[in-house]
Amino acid sequence: MTRLLHSTRDAQLAVGLLVVLLATWELLARLGVLTPETAPAPSVIASAGSDLVAGGLFFDVRITLTYVLVAFVLALVLGVGLGLLLSSWPLVAQVSVGFLTFLLSVPKSLFLPLFILVIGIGGDQKIAFGAFSSFAVIVMATMVGIASVDPNLVAMARSQGARRREVFSKIYLRSMMPTLLEAARIAMILNITGVLIAEMYVSRQGLGYLVNLYGQTFQVAPLLAVIAVITVIGIALNELLRWCERRQDRWREGT
Amino acid sequence: MTIPQLNAERPLTDEAVIRVTGIQHSYHTARGPVPALENVDVSAGPKRFVSIVGPSGCGKSTLLMILAGLITPTAGDRYVAGAKVTGPQPDKVAVAFQDACLLPWRSALDNVAFPLELRKDPRAEREARGRELLEKVGLAGYADRYPRELSGGMRQRVAVARALIQRPAVLLMDEPFGALDEQTRMDMGEELLRLWDEIHNTVIFVTHNLAEAVYLSDEVIVMAARPGRVVERVLIDLPRPRPVEITETEKFLHLRNRLWRLIRSQE
Numbered sequence: 001m002t003r004l005l006h007s008t009r010d011a012q013l014a015v016g017l018l019v020v021l022l023a024t025w026e027l028l029a030r031l032g033v034l035t036p037e038t039a040p041a042p043s044v045i046a047s048a049g050s051d052l053v054a055g056g057l058f059f060d061v062r063i064t065l066t067y068v069l070v071a072f073v074l075a076l077v078l079g080v081g082l083g084l085l086l087s088s089w090p091l092v093a094q095v096s097v098g099f100l101t102f103l104l105s106v107p108k109s110l111f112l113p114l115f116i117l118v119i120g121i122g123g124d125q126k127i128a129f130g131a132f133s134s135f136a137v138i139v140m141a142t143m144v145g146i147a148s149v150d151p152n153l154v155a156m157a158r159s160q161g162a163r164r165r166e167v168f169s170k171i172y173l174r175s176m177m178p179t180l181l182e183a184a185r186i187a188m189i190l191n192i193t194g195v196l197i198a199e200m201y202v203s204r205q206g207l208g209y210l211v212n213l214y215g216q217t218f219q220v221a222p223l224l225a226v227i228a229v230i231t232v233i234g235i236a237l238n239e240l241l242r243w244c245e246r247r248q249d250r251w252r253e254g255t
Numbered sequence: 256m257t258i259p260q261l262n263a264e265r266p267l268t269d270e271a272v273i274r275v276t277g278i279q280h281s282y283h284t285a286r287g288p289v290p291a292l293e294n295v296d297v298s299a300g301p302k303r304f305v306s307i308v309g310p311s312g313c314g315k316s317t318l319l320m321i322l323a324g325l326i327t328p329t330a331g332d333r334y335v336a337g338a339k340v341t342g343p344q345p346d347k348v349a350v351a352f353q354d355a356c357l358l359p360w361r362s363a364l365d366n367v368a369f370p371l372e373l374r375k376d377p378r379a380e381r382e383a384r385g386r387e388l389l390e391k392v393g394l395a396g397y398a399d400r401y402p403r404e405l406s407g408g409m410r411q412r413v414a415v416a417r418a419l420i421q422r423p424a425v426l427l428m429d430e431p432f433g434a435l436d437e438q439t440r441m442d443m444g445e446e447l448l449r450l451w452d453e454i455h456n457t458v459i460f461v462t463h464n465l466a467e468a469v470y471l472s473d474e475v476i477v478m479a480a481r482p483g484r485v486v487e488r489v490l491i492d493l494p495r496p497r498p499v500e501i502t503e504t505e506k507f508l509h510l511r512n513r514l515w516r517l518i519r520s521q522e
Contacts, residue, residue, distance in 0.1 A: 152354065161343060
């Protein structure tokens, strides 16, 4: 897979570009070209951010991060499980792939009110909605992954005495790993979106709640500070999964 | 009490290491069952090198998978070392597949040691034995390479090393050198014979290359297609060891031509 930043030189360029952008923004804000109400200077956003941290921002970070991670594990376990189950019957698999493609194209946020009616407005609803937003991708990837497993490798393993469980873990799961990890990365993005939307819709805590609060009360500097924090979390989780992908993908890269 | 008679006529299959009898096999298709094998009996005695040849569609690969216990035939019995068995017998019967079938995410060493890992042997032991086998097939320096970093011939050698690691009494080979170029194929055949001289187990070798079958084997089973059946069993009484030059002798060519005529006459 291609890496975003190929070398330290690329990384230096990227950081340099970011600094230039922020400096220009700062300059334009100070010169009064930008309206401070809608586009406050980076320094103003930073100080709003440090005020938020002093006011207990990490409490909300922890809440949202917990929801995101629990929802992710839930989506992964249920998605892989359902994908395996559906793949056991060729006809069911064929029908359900069509159904899943349909489900993938429907905006999940439409179902948010339903989740509130059925589950309520607590943390479990945020987790359920996050998992719901991401699990179809995992089911789909599992089914595609299974279909792509080389039957000759399965025959080879069986001839060497592999039992069902060993065939599953050493051939199926391992063959599916690249597809699954790629899907996990997309699922994580959908999952974060799901949890944040659920928090923005109804809640009294979490980063989504803060975004909604500062947006509604027209406090743009803390709003942008929270968005910056969410961006960092999103990038960190994405990079973590990419690191996993690269680690298990080493055999593909040449020497 | 009966006294066992010497030289009494008895079926060859009595001392067979592996034997299938009365094999019928059909494939299920939308248009109903298609017969792939009809009334096939095949056996191989200890330390025999037996090849199976025949036109494509004669079911020789299917037959090999039945011998391996990977396909359950519609009817018929299978005996390994005298016992009637179903399913794979990893400690007695090993298979080298058509396209090497290496796990692409594992190094050559980990591929070779895979059967021992399934047997739950300690790591140190399986690595030592894996290296020993890699050395046997001439790949001592390639233990850490991934399959994609190896040539086609090297991959097939890794597959043979993996098949031999459990010291099987029977090695089944399904056109193992079919995907290789002619030169590599001959080299691999020569090397296989050298290796076989050392381990000297029973080999059943499926191929569509008649010269290869004659060069390697003690006997060649000729099959015909539609439905797949055994036509004849040809004894290859060429002396061993067999240098490559033997392929130019009159006897070799005679045997090869005989196989060719047998296959031609079935069409």
